[in-house]
Amino acid sequence: MEIICIEKQTFEELRVRFCAFEQRVARVCRPVEDLGLKNWLDNQEVCEVLRINKKTLQAYRAKGVLPFSRIKNKLFYKPEDIQRLLELNYHPLIKNKS
Template identity: 35%
Template sequence: MDIEIITKQDLMEFKEQFFQELDQFFKKQTGTPAKRWLKSYEVRELLGISPGTLQNLRINGTLPFTKVGGLMFYDFEDVRRLMESEKNRLRTV
């Protein structure tokens, strides 16, 4: 069994590549998405995060949301801004 050691630099490179690919994905989109409001599962798929991580983003105020009944909705522009801020934060690290 081979053991691979992943360094902090490896993780940083992975993050940068991930955000570059997301950026390219959004640049291919024409204007805004077909719908402005995204459900939790759509945001999780878009960001590649778990339900717990999304909950943490809500709790600490990083990602604004609107609750209607029992459903949480997120503005696409807020999600896009979160991704941009994270991408910019990674560039300064």
């Protein structure tokens, strides 16, 4: 076995460079972070969730009731926007005080 001696400063410099290289490799090899793109819903899914037909959904878009994103002819909706729509239109039961 061969032993090589180097100065402490050189060793520290090599260690810092190796750590930086390790971080770059980790970033490249890490799977792409989920940016929430898997959660977007299309027309059919929104209609199923809200139990409405496509014409009603179209009216919601036209009136600005429900925000959407369009890529070519395909429409997408954020689940948070669907949730907000439901919460804004929530009407709790009012009990009569008798």
